[in-house]
Amino acid sequence: MKKFGLFVMTLVSSMFLTAVFGFSAPVAAEDSAVLVTIEGSSFSPEVVTIKAGGEVVWKNKDAATHTVTADDGSFDSGALSQGDEFRQKFPSAGAITYSCDNHAWMKGKIEVR
Numbered sequence: 001m002k003k004f005g006l007f008v009m010t011l012v013s014s015m016f017l018t019a020v021f022g023f024s025a026p027v028a029a030e031d032s033a034v035l036v037t038i039e040g041s042s043f044s045p046e047v048v049t050i051k052a053g054g055e056v057v058w059k060n061k062d063a064a065t066h067t068v069t070a071d072d073g074s075f076d077s078g079a080l081s082q083g084d085e086f087r088q089k090f091p092s093a094g095a096i097t098y099s100c101d102n103h104a105w106m107k108g109k110i111e112v113r
C-alpha cells in the first residue's frame with residue numbers, strides 16, 4: 001500500500017509539472033522576436049535577417065546608455081539604460097540601417113525578407 005501511495009504521489013506531481021509546463025509553454029512561444037544584444041558599445045549581431053512581420057528586440061547590457069535609432073527615422077528607442085529592452089516590428093520587406101545616437105560608430109542593420 002505504501003508503494004501504491006508513492007506511485008500516486010509521483011503521478012500527481014508529474015501531472016502538476018505538466019500543468020505548469022503546459023501553462024508556461026504558450027507564453028514562451030509568443031516571444032519569437034530576434035534578440036540583438038547591446039554590449040561593449042556594439043550591436044550583436046550587427047546584421048539580422050527576419051521575415052516580414054517579424055520582431056526584433058534589443059537589450060542593453062552595458063552600463064552606458066544607448067539608443068536604437070533608424071537612419072530613416074522610422075523608429076527610435078530613446079535612451080536605453082542598462083537592462084532596458086526595445087521592441088520593433090517590421091511588417092514589410094527591405095533593409096533598415098540604424099545606429100546609436102550617443103555613439104556614432106555603433107551601427108546595425110535589419111534585413112527584412
Ligand SMILES: [Cu+2]
Binds near residue numbers: 041065066067100106
Ligand atoms: Cu551607444
